[in-house]
Amino acid sequence: xxxxxxxxxxxxxxxxLKFALYAYSDDVLNVVAQGGFSGMPExxxxxxxDANGHKLLSMDFPEQHQMNHEIALTQLLAILTEKFPDLxxxxxxxxxxxxxxxFSSATKIDINTLDYLESLSKIEPTHQAYEVMGxxxxxxxxxxxxxxxxxxxSFHRSMxxxxxxxxxxxxxxxxxxxxxxxHGISYTYINHKVQxxxxxxxxxxxxxxxxxxxxxxxxxxxxVDTSMQFGAxxxxxxxxxxxxxxADAIFYLLRNGWYTAETLEAELEKHSGLLGASAxxxxxxxxxxxxxxxxxxxxxxxxxxxxxKYIGAYTAVLQGxxxxxxxxxxxxxxxxxxxxxxxxxxWLGIKLDDKANNLAVAGTQxxxxxxxxxxxxxxxxxxxxxLMIAQNAVELYTNEKE
Numbered sequence: 231x232x233x234x235x236x237x238x239x240x241x242x243x244x245x246x247l248k249f250a251l252y253a254y255s256d257d258v259l260n261v262v263a264q265g266g267f268s269g270m271p272e273x274x275x276x277x278x279x280d281a282n283g284h285k286l287l288s289m290d291f292p293e294q295h296q297m298n299h300e301i302a303l304t305q306l307l308a309i310l311t312e313k314f315p316d317l318x319x320x321x322x323x324x325x326x327x328x329x330x331x332x333f334s335s336a337t338k339i340d341i342n343t344l345d346y347l348e349s350l351s352k353i354e355p356t357h358q359a360y361e362v363m364g365x366x367x368x369x370x371x372x373x374x375x376x377x378x379x380x381x382x383x384s385f386h387r388s389m390x391x392x393x394x395x396x397x398x399x400x401x402x403x404x405x406x407x408x409x410x411x412x413h414g415i416s417y418t419y420i421n422h423k424v425q426x427x428x429x430x431x432x433x434x435x436x437x438x439x440x441x442x443x444x445x446x447x448x449x450x451x452x453x454v455d456t457s458m459q460f461g462a463x464x465x466x467x468x469x470x471x472x473x474x475x476x477a478d479a480i481f482y483l484l485r486n487g488w489y490t491a492e493t494l495e496a497e498l499e500k501h502s503g504l505l506g507a508s509a510x511x512x513x514x515x516x517x518x519x520x521x522x523x524x525x526x527x528x529x530x531x532x533x534x535x536x537x538x539k540y541i542g543a544y545t546a547v548l549q550g551x552x553x554x555x556x557x558x559x560x561x562x563x564x565x566x567x568x569x570x571x572x573x574x575x576x577w578l579g580i581k582l583d584d585k586a587n588n589l590a591v592a593g594t595q596x597x598x599x600x601x602x603x604x605x606x607x608x609x610x611x612x613x614x615x616x617l618m619i620a621q622n623a624v625e626l627y628t629n630e631k632e
Contacts, residue, residue: 236262236319237623238310238375239616242364243357245270247302250616251310253317259620262314267306270297278309286313299360299367307372322377323623324365325615327357327462328410329381336384336622339365339377347379353406354461356499378626380619385418386411388452411456413438415615417446420557423596423611425451431607433548435541438613439567440558441469441513445537447544455547457540463498466536469513472502473536504529515560515567534567538574551578553607562612563591568599572608579605 233255241248248266252259263286265278274297278287287309291297310319324339328350337343344362351359365377386409394409396402420436434448444465446456457465467473475498483489489497505513507529512518518526545551554575555561556568565588572582581601590597590610600608 232318232320234317235321236310236314236317237620238307238319238322239325239619239623240322240364240368241266241325242299242361244360247299247306247364249306250620251314251317251319252617252620253314254620254624259617259624261616262317263310264616267297267302270302272296274302276302276305276309278313299364300371303364303368304371320375321623321627322365322368322375323619324361324377324379325382325415325619326361326365326379327382327412328354329379329383330406333379333381334384334387336378336380336619336626338626339369339379341369343379344369350406353410356462376623376627378619378623380415380622382412382414383410385414385421386446386453386456389454389456393455407460409456409459410461411444411446411453412458412462413442413444413446413456414453415618416557416613417448417453417456419614419618420555420611421448421451424448424553424555424609427596427609428553428607431552433551434553434555435544435548435551436555436557437537437541437561437571438558439466439537439556439560442471443468443473443558443560445540445544447547449548455544463495466540467503467507467533470500470503470505472498472506475502504533507532515564519564519566534570534574537571541571541575545578551606553609554580555609555611557611557613562610565591568610575606580608581605582608 235254237252237254239250239252246266246268250264251262253262261281263278263280267274267276269275272293274291276289277285280286307319326347330350332346344366348359348362368375368377389411396407416438417436424431424434432450436446436448438444442462444456444458447454463471465473480494483494484491503513504518508518509525511521511523511526518530560567568587569582572580581604582599583601586597587599590599594612597610599610
């Protein structure tokens with residue numbers, strides 16, 4: 231990979247296309263722009279910010295303009311090439327949710343890879359198909375750009391077999407049913423930061439809490455369990471996703487004809503979690519914390535209960551705990567939430583420094599928020615999935631002959 235190469239990191243969704251542009255020079259990656267399209271296909275807005283979050287461009291597209299991934303990428307590359315003429319955008323790294331059995335690490339993308347990844351959309355229909363669509367679109371309109379995929383599931387391939395499988399007939403397991411785990415790109419980044427900050431830390435629990443939320447138990451740098459399981463609905467409740475919901479309740483609802491599989495999946499994915507628990511009041515944590523509504527308080531209580539339950543379970547799995555890390559939107563920015571969680575973990579020997587906790591609400595740096603008397607290290611570490619994807623692209627293509 232030559233100096234002044236640009237690496238475009240892409241996260242393609244059904245109605246959005248998020249990006250970050252990195253410059254690679256002298257073995258160093260620096261972000262130069264980030265942003266994306268939202269409201270696709272009919273009410274599309276493109277926003278591009280610089281590395282410091284200052285707006286470089288905002289563009290609305292006419293309602294009659296049917297935006298798709300090909301058009302969006304064509305527009306984006308033209309704008310980025312104009313604004314950064316000294317940067318040659320030769321590489322693209324994609325976030326792909328599911329790597330399946332075939333990929334336990336990042337990989338270069340070719341047509342066979344995309345065909346395999348698209349076949350996994352049957353397992354993960356919410357994100358997978360659109361992420362593959364983005365890679366196919368880029369390959370069609372800019373075939374010279376070398377592409378790579380980084381998977382959310384890769385980090386969890388180290389889980390022991392007892393944590394990976396379900397006690398069901400082999401005929402079910404043979405259809406791809408297993409504990410895949412997600413948010414692995416974020417956990418990879420946090421794991422690296424923990425090893426830098428606390429080299430002797432062995433037993434780590436990371437709480438990735440945002441619109442999508444999960445927790446991960448890490449032992450000696452490897453994932454041993456994580457709360458999202460077969461799909462992205464399970465685990466702790468999220469903004470609109472239910473989290474753990476009993477299978478027998480699903481059978482009951484389907485058996486009585488109140489829902490089809492599709493309508494029930496939509497309810498559990500788009501109308502549950504904080505939104506459902508608050509009786510439709512809000513999916514936003516800050517709105518719920520600012521509300522005096524009884525349902526808002528119930529939603530917060532249930533979310534905190536679920537997080538605490540997983541921390542307790544994973545402490546048992548790890549046979550103790552050295553470090554607790556908060557990351558992602560809620561984990562990084564909600565000091566009150568962190569304080570409430572840690573107040574219920576005094577039995578573990580956790581004690582917060584209130585001042586440090588209240589100050590750890592912004593920025594890109596890690597913050598130690600434990601009190602000096604705490605037996606457990608407690609950190610807020612902002613995640614950086616885009617950087618991990620860019621680094622994987624560099625590693626895959628560094629030794630390639632130009």
